[in-house]
Amino acid sequence: QVQLVQSGAEVKKPGASVKVSCRASGYTFTTYNINWVRQAAGQGLEWMGWMNPKSGNTGYAQRFQGRVTITRDSSTSTAYMELNNLRPDDTAVYYCARGKSWLQPFDRWGQGTLVTVPS
């Protein structure tokens, strides 16, 4: 069955970087885009960016431009999201989610990774 399995919780200091992984299984990794979405406690969903695993093309939400990088390792069907210069308001659960194309829905989600940046 299709699964997206994410890495474990992280605690980082302000100014540090975090890299969250998302390992895909049950389908051909290169046939679906991977998106990253985050959710602060008690808040809504916020889209951060996407990547086409086949081409390596990426796109990022304006507010994260310059601070986020999405990469992949096709040999292990794993996508990565790295967020730099962390601030306390980056404390959130980060989800990966796959979508067939840029207009298609996110039909499978990872379980989420809590990133905590204490103030």
Next chain:
Amino acid sequence: QSLLTQPPSVSGAPGRRVTISCTGSSSNIGAGYDVHWYQQLPGTAPTLLIYNNNNRPSGVPDRFSGSKSGSSASLAITGLQAEDEAVYYCQTYDDRLSGSRVFGGGTKVTVL
């Protein structure tokens, strides 16, 4: 402030019908982009509930339905059940923000 506006909460008695609105603009829903809906149960990741305005993925009960008109979309839940208590999000694409996918702020459905 989200580009898609949803009511923060709706409620209904078991068996009743509730609707959730999702209001956008000419750069997203009004531009013709499809709307998708997600359900997020407490403490879990979101799951796809409705895609492309009015389609249900396999396994989603037909109590859930979606529609779209102009710059708005709606999610309806008929025959409300206790297990439907969750937060619901609409999502689409927005022209103005360079390839951005956008979510509504979410609506908490409470079963009375």
